[in-house]
């Protein structure tokens with residue numbers, strides 16, 4: 001089986017690549033040209049003599065349709081996982097048009113490329129709980145109407161419906177995973193969980209004094225990325241393409257995440273955290289809480305790692321990074 005993954009250098013892309021390689025897939029990852037290294041999350045796979053022959057990296061970009069068209073027709077994958085995106089909600093307010101180009105039109109470009117293939121591939125779209133935005137009901141299910149609150153959310157709604165429409169209009173196997181927030185030690189450092197675990201561990205070792213944050217009252221349904229990529233694959237193994245909410249069914253505030261992480265390090269976060277209004281969003285998503293009953297019933301999927309374990313996993317991992325930073329700093333002195 002051949003799988004093509006856009007966004008392979010991102011958090012989810014790296015876990016999904018690991019997962020698919022373990023299942024024996026040949027994995028084709030689309031990467032962007034960058035002036036600095038951007039493959040650090042998958043370097044361990046590339047260096048592994050067992051995995052390396054089955055992992056192929058190809059330059060491509062979701063803004064370049066002709067490039068996607070030729071890559072897909074050349075590789076002829078059985079499954080396409082569209083994880084590539086400008087995925088930062090706050091940044092989408094600064095770059096709304098770029099975000100729409102990548103996160104909305106980018107999806108359409110991939111769908112069009114699939115439609116041009118002789119033997120069409122199955123398609124997975126990385127849809128998001130951010131589409132529920134100013135939620136109209138709690139918990140959110142596959143039937144909850146969308147009410148996006150950011151350029152990112154709007155772009156993801158567009159992609160959601162294009163995916164549904166290509167399924168209905170062209171009979172493509174095209175499914176949406178509506179994933180609620182999921183984190184890991186590989187989470188980008190500007191998302192709130194990782195920003196907190198990086199800062200708290202650095203504060204513990206005297207490498208940093210303050211942590212500047214925005215809205216501490218926002219609540220999210222936080223799961224572990226490693227659990228969530230399995231759900232993506234399960235959706236692609238069904239007889240019929242469909243859309244699924246993937247979530248833990250528990251919600252916690254940013255404040256509670258701070259309690260958990262600083263508490264684990266025996267620190268009082270009140271002494272270190274300051275509010276910087278620049279981290280507030282023009283429109284906020286106050287509460288997300290998913291109901292993944294459909295995924296449990298049809299896919300047999302449920303999360304393995306809960307909130308406390310996730311916070312501890314990320315803190316312990318970042319403590320190792322902070323320790324190395326301190327060794328380096330002492331060495332330079």
Ligand code: NAP
Nearest residue numbers: 007009010011012061062083084085087126128179181182
């Ligand atoms: P991430 O770590 O930010 O990774 C995004 C990936 O997209 C990176 O590989 C990035 O490449 C790539 N990318 C960005 N712009 C691109 C472009 N123009 N062309 C091609 N690739 C591009 O995101 P993630 O957390 O793994 O999330 C994966 C997907 O799931 C995203 O679509 C995200 O919107 C969606 N999602 C995430 C969550 C979550 O909580 N993590 C929840 C719901 C949905 P570089 O490495 O070169 O930047």
Ligand code: GDD
Nearest residue numbers: 087089128129130180181190191192193213214215218279
């Ligand atoms: N990033 C960030 N930085 N967020 C902060 C900060 C801060 O300093 N302070 C408070 N927050 C609040 C945000 O206002 C938001 O309410 C919450 O923390 C979570 O922010 P993020 O971690 O940036 O994630 P997100 O929920 O906006 O978006 C993530 O999850 C979506 C799924 O619901 C991203 O991964 C999206 O790509 C994904 O679709």
